[in-house]
Amino acid sequence: MLMEQLSLIPPALRTGRQLHFPKILRDRYDLLVPRQEEGLIILAIFQKVRAGTIERTFPERVIVETIKQVFLELGMASARGEETQKYDETLHRLLRHFLDKNLEEKTYQLSSYAENFCDMLEREVHTAINPSQIQKTFNDLVLLLGLKLETMDDFRHWYHTQFFKHKSDIGSQLRGLQAQIEDTIDQLNDLVKNEQDNFREMLIGCEALLDRIKEQADKLSSAFSSKDDIKQLLDDATLAEEFEFREMKREVRIYFKDIEQRLINVSVTIDRIKPKINKLYNDFEKRDFDRKIESFLLYMLKNSTSKFGRAKKLIGRTVHEVEVFLPKGMQPKEYYSDRSRLTGMDYMQLLEPPPIVVQQQNWDEEDLHRQAELRRSQIARDKLVAHWCDLIADDAQHKKKINFGEYYFKILQKENDYEAAVKVATETLREFAKKDGFEVTVSEDMQLDSKHPYTGIWKMQIRNTVS
Amino acid sequence: MEDANKKYGFLETEEAENLFADLDFALKSGQHVQNYPHQVELFNFLEKYEEEMRLYYRNLFKVNLAGKGTDYTRYFYLDMDDESRGIVKSRAKKLSPEYTLLGILLLKIHRIDKYFINDIYVPDLIQLIKSNDEYKNFIYNLFAKRREKEATEIDESTIDEWIRNALKEFERLGWTHFDPRNKDLFEIMPSIDRLFSMYSYEIHNIDRLIDETNTITEKTGGLYAVEEGDAQD
Structure with missing residues (x-):
């Protein structure tokens, strides 16, 4: 009866009325549900029995040692003198539901409730995902249901024994999957926060784990397909008129729907994590690649060498002529460039005359007259110089000796142009100094002229040595 | 002849009349063509007839028209593969060590350190390179032989x-692409990734390369054995 009351949702939950739990449950709750240290003591003994390190029945000493170990581990060590009392109190509490005592042999053993409790704990934490087992479970459920739909009693039995038992198995399988996903997410978060050395390997591990979970979820979904047979059997049942049947049928359907949704959630969660793993991969790869580029750059800069030539003068600056060599074993890379052939086309253009460029000349019109006058006077002077040079040359040809000073003062007197006189002197002396048959002598006697009292010239004579 | 026309049908198009000469010149000069405003016409033309042009360059010039990247980072260039390397050896040019070093430096500054988002002002880049504690000493040592x-x-x-x-x-x-209105302002183009591909083997194996160099340095005290014809200076 207790089983039935616990298994079914109390009607008060649906109606919102005040809850009425059995008195015995309220009174014994603290003893039925162990404290953390008590639960761990029971679990430790359970594991020791299963591992064969202690017998199925064991002396009190074993319990006390286990209590000590657990207390120590949890940091619950008592003050000296209080330990024995504390161990004694714990033992007495455990004796209410978790330990059975053999009074004759003075030995102890775990109660069935304790074994179920431990079994349940382990299944909750370490569920071995086993889709083929679920498949069998469903087959059994379908098979038995087919035989249990004749009477309400039969169906009730199927509901409270078979369905509830297997419901728990299926639920623990799903919780197992969800726990694995949560573990994987924790591992990934840990990986991101702590940047472990074996980041890549850990990431590969997480990804493989998720693939495995996904695969198991798919298998579970497939194993779960027998639910449709159960639904069909329930729909076809002749008990539909019974209110209790309809209620139970509703519970079964809600449960299947819930399982279906939880399986979908597993897949959705994995699909949501996958891109994050890919991003972590990319980030890792990028980080690794960036690090390698940095190392590569420093390697190249550190191990490259250079040779200096002469300094080069460029417009506005001077630079060293530097030739750089990459590190030993590192070759400059080649790229395709056929420019030499392409630039050959430039010569073709030379065969055609370049277009005439019309140059725009800018004249300073106001200054034109002055420039023209200047140019005219230059031409006139050139003519004047040429005239006197010709005259002197002619005289030098026909006379034995000429005195250049006389011509110099004549030029000054007639032309009143010092510059022309000096230019004639320069031209004439340069010409006759090199000319065969003539001799130029310059004495340090100053030749003067009364009409030009402030001007003097060394006495210079050109003698015709031929005539 | 008819077959040839079909094979290189892009040459008969109106686009080819306007664009092919420029595109061909750019590619044969070693230039990379990408999906950026200053090259967008050439890029679109090339992308439209990508396969035909690949055949064209493969069959007639013995080079591979390579396309890398995706969408806005896609770029094309002519490349010598193992098959064509021997045939067109004379058409290869080496990226000088000086330029190689600056290319890698630019990638580090731009891609890893993310110093510049878009446009880079050349004097800023120069200033950054000369003042960065990580590598300035190596640079002064290489180009000035001084600190x-x-x-x-x-x-x-x-x-x-x-x-x-x-x-x-x-x-x-x-x-890179310089702003035509400001010759000191430039942008890094996606095709600079080519430098990564050129040195991908060395980059991926850099840890081993450093280990090997350190081992040689330890063994020889920093002196390399000079093989015949291997002396750099």
């Missing part, structure tokens, strides 16, 4: 010149 503090005006100008010349070369290759 930064002892550098003369000529040394500084040499480094400036190295950077500016390298950027000009990258512009020619299509790895």
Whole structure:
């Protein structure tokens, strides 16, 4: 009866009325549900029995040692003198539901409730995902249901024994999957926060784990397909008129729907994590690649060498002529460039005359007259110089000796142009100094002229040595 | 003849009349063509007839028209593969060590350190390179044979010149693009990734390379055995 009351949702939950739990449950709750240290003591003994390190029945000493170990581990060590009392109190509490005592042999053993409790704990934490087992479970459920739909009693039995038992198995399988996903997410978060050395390997591990979970979820979904047979059997049942049947049928359907949704959630969660793993991969790869580029750059800069030539003068600056060599074993890379052939086309253009460029000349019109006058006077002077040079040359040809000073003062007197006189002197002396048959002598006697009292010239004579 | 026309049908198009000469010149000059405003017409034309052009360059010039990247980072260039390397050896040009060093430096500054988002002002880049504690000493050592503090005006100008010349070369290759209105402002193009591919083997194996170099240095005290014809200087 207790089983039935616990298994079914109390009607008060649906109606919102005040809850009425059995008195015995309220009174014994603290003893039925162990404290953390008590639960761990029971679990430790359970594991020791299963591992064969202690017998199925064991002396009190074993319990006390286990209590000590657990207390120590949890940091619950008592003050000296209080330990024995504390161990004694714990033992007495455990004796209410978790330990059975053999009074004759003075030995102890775990109660069935304790074994179920431990079994349940382990299944909750370490569920071995086993889709083929679920498949069998469903087959059994379908098979038995087919035989249990004749009477309400039969169906009730199927509901409270078979369905509830297997419901728990299926639920623990799903919780197992969800726990694995949560573990994987924790591992990934840990990986991101702590940047472990074996980041890549850990990431590969997480990804493989998720693939495995996904695969198991798919298998579970497939194993779960027998639910449709159960639904069909329930729909076809002749008990539909019974209110209790309809209620139970509703519970079964809600449960299947819930399982279906939880399986979908597993897949959705994995699909949501996958891109994050890919991003972590990319980030890792990028980080690794960036690090390698940095190392590569420093390697190249550190191990490259250079040779200096002469300094080069460029417009506005001077630079060293530097030739750089990459590190030993590192070759400059080649790229395709056929420019030499392409630039050959430039010569073709030379065969055609370049277009005439019309140059725009800018004249300073106001200054034109002055420039023209200047140019005219230059031409006139050139003519004047040429005239006197010709005259002197002619005289030098026909006379034995000429005195250049006389011509110099004549030029000054007639032309009143010092510059022309000096230019004639320069031209004439340069010409006759090199000319065969003539001799130029310059004495340090100053030749003067009364009409030009402030001007003097060394006495210079050109003698015709031929005539 | 008819077959040939079909094979290289793009040559008969109106687009080809306007664009192919420029595209062909760019590719054969070693330039990389990408999906950026200054090259968008060439890029679209190339992408439209990608397969035909690949055949064209493969059959007639023995080179591979390579396309890398996706969407806005896609770029094309002519490449010599193992098959064509021997045949068109004379048409290969080496990326000089000086330019290689600046290219890797640029990638580090831009891609890893993310110093510049879009446009890079050349004087800023020069300033950054000369003042970065991580590598400035190596750079002054290579281009000035001095430490930064002892550098003369000529040394500084040499480094400036190295950077500016390298950027000009990258512009020619299509790895950078200078703003036509401001010759000191440039943008790094997606195709600069080509430098990664060129040195991908060395980059991926850099840890081993460093270990090997350290081992040699330990064994020889820093002196390398010079093989025949292997001397650099």
